[in-house]
Ligand SMILES: O=C(O)COP(=O)(O)O
């Protein structure tokens with residue numbers, strides 16, 4: 369029997385506007401270390417490779433290299449503070465819930481494929497009452513691989529009950545687009561997320577500016593898949 373189609377979706381900057389809360393915690397850590405806060409605009413270019421890299425980028429913005437034991441200590445502090453402040457301002461982007469409910473009604477399985485740690489992802493989705501929408505959640509620690517490694521995407525799709533040959537990825541940054549390309553999964557990019565490089569330069573198959581454009585983009589890609 370054919371497996372159901374899977375929509376695998378990135379979290380930060382694609383499903384959820386998390387930058388304000390990520391910035392809040394990053395700035396608490398920077399202040400503790402005697403450094404000035406970073407702006408929301410800066411943070412939007414730092415997210416996508418996981419919180420540890422974001423923390424390093426926050427220090428790099430001040431010309432500081434953060435590594436070794438100090439990195440690990442501050443990363444622990446970051447996780448502790450962020451877990452307690454994960455849904456202060458974070459909220460789904462407009463149209464997310466309606467669009468995803470539409471896909472579910474049509475028989476799609478939905479999966480989150482994120483470089484945010486799985487426990488934090490679950491906590492955030494629980495707080496926003498969104499966990500119910502997803503058949504699988506794959507963080508970088510769930511399978512021990514992280515985007516742009518294609519295995520992160522492939523294993524997440526399989527955990528949702530599907531297969532990579534019958535799936536579509538939605539994301540906001542190079543990690544997402546490259547993971548999808550590496551897995552030969554068509555990819556839709558949102559242009560309102562977090563990336564230091566404009567998504568148009570990263571070669572996604574489609575670009576959308578609102579979740580109400582997702583169904584149209586996906587059916588175009590499905591048409592191309594069956595035609596090809
Ligand atoms: O935590 C991050 O930096 C990135 O998370 P994302 O993969 O959901 O964008």
Ligand SMILES: [Mg+2]
Pocket residue numbers: 378379380381382415416539540541561562
């Ligand atoms: Mg993202």
